[in-house]
Amino acid sequence: QVQLQESGPGLVKPSETLSLTCTFSGGSISRYYWSWIRQSPGKGLEWIGYVSYSGTTKYNPSFKSRVTMSIDTSKKEFSLKLRSVTAADTAVYYCARDDRETYEFLDWGQGTLVTVSS
Amino acid sequence: DIQMTQSPSSLSASVGDRVTITCRASQSISSHLNWYQQRPGKAPKILIYGASSLQSGVPSRFSGGGSGTDFTLTIGSLQPEDFATYYCQQSFSAPPTFGPGTTVDVK
Numbered sequence: 052q053v054q055l056q057e058s059g060p061g062l063v064k065p066s067e068t069l070s071l072t073c074t075f076s077g078g079s080i081s082r083y084y085w086s087w088i089r090q091s092p093g094k095g096l097e098w099i100g101y102v103s104y105s106g107t108t109k110y111n112p113s114f115k116s117r118v119t120m121s122i123d124t125s126k127k128e129f130s131l132k133l134r135s136v137t138a139a140d141t142a143v144y145y146c147a148r149d150d151r152e153t154y155e156f157l158d159w160g161q162g163t164l165v166t167v168s169s
Numbered sequence: 170d171i172q173m174t175q176s177p178s179s180l181s182a183s184v185g186d187r188v189t190i191t192c193r194a195s196q197s198i199s200s201h202l203n204w205y206q207q208r209p210g211k212a213p214k215i216l217i218y219g220a221s222s223l224q225s226g227v228p229s230r231f232s233g234g235g236s237g238t239d240f241t242l243t244i245g246s247l248q249p250e251d252f253a254t255y256y257c258q259q260s261f262s263a264p265p266t267f268g269p270g271t272t273v274d275v276k
Contacts, residue, residue, distance in 0.1 A: 095267055095270065096213070096267035097267075098264050098265045098267075109263060111263075111264040112264070145213075153260055154201075154203075154258075154260035154263070155203050155219075155260055156203075156205075156213070156215060156258075157224075159212035159214070160212060161211070162212050
C-alpha cells in the first residue's frame with residue numbers, strides 16, 4: 052500500500068521560497084515518477100512538475116523559472132522548492148505518484164495547505 | 170496547453186440515480202483521459218484511466234467513455250459515498266491539465 056505524506060511550513064512570506072517534502076512508504080521509490088500538484092479556488096488543480104526515480108525533472112512552463120524538484124531515494128523522499136512566491140501561490144499542495152510517466156496520478160498525499168502572507 | 174472543460178459545473182441527484190458528467194478537450198487527446206473523485210478535505214482519487222479503464226478497487230457502477238475530444242463519466246446508480254466533486258484530466262501531452270470539476274450534491 053503506497054502512502055505519501057507532505058510536510059513543510061504552512062505559512063510563507065511573499066518573495067520567499069516555499070519548500071515542501073513528500074515522504075513515501077509502501078514500496079520502492081526507485082521506480083516511479085513523483086509529481087507535485089496544487090489546488091487553489093482560483094486556478095483549480097495545476098500540475099507543477101515531476102522528478103523521476105533517477106532524478107530527471109520536468110516542469111510545467113508556467114512554473115519553470117521558479118521551481119526546483121529533487122529526490123533522495125535513500126530517505127524515500129522528494130522535494131519541491133518554489134521561489135519568489137506571491138499570494139497567488141497560496142494553495143493546497145499535493146504530491147502524487149505516476150507509474151510510468153503516463154501522467155495518470157495513481158496515489159496522492161493528503162495535501163498540505165500553504166498560505167503566502169506577510 | 171490543452172484546455173479541459175466540464176459540464177455541468179454542478180448537479181443535484183438522489184441515491185439510485187444514474188448520473189453522467191461530460192468533459193471536453195480543446196484538441197484531440199485520443200483516449201488519454203482520466204477521471205478523479207474528490208471528497209471534501211481529501212485528495213483526489215483516480216477512478217478511470219485511459220478514458221474507460223476502471224482503476225483497481227473502484228466500484229463497477231463507475232464507467233467512462235469517449236475518445237478524441239468528448240468524454241463521459243457515468244455513475245450507474247448513485248450511492249451516498251458518491252456525493253463529491255469529479256475532475257477530468259488529460260494525459261496526452263505535458264503539462265497534464267485538469268477540468269474545473271463537477272460537483273454532485275444531494276437533491
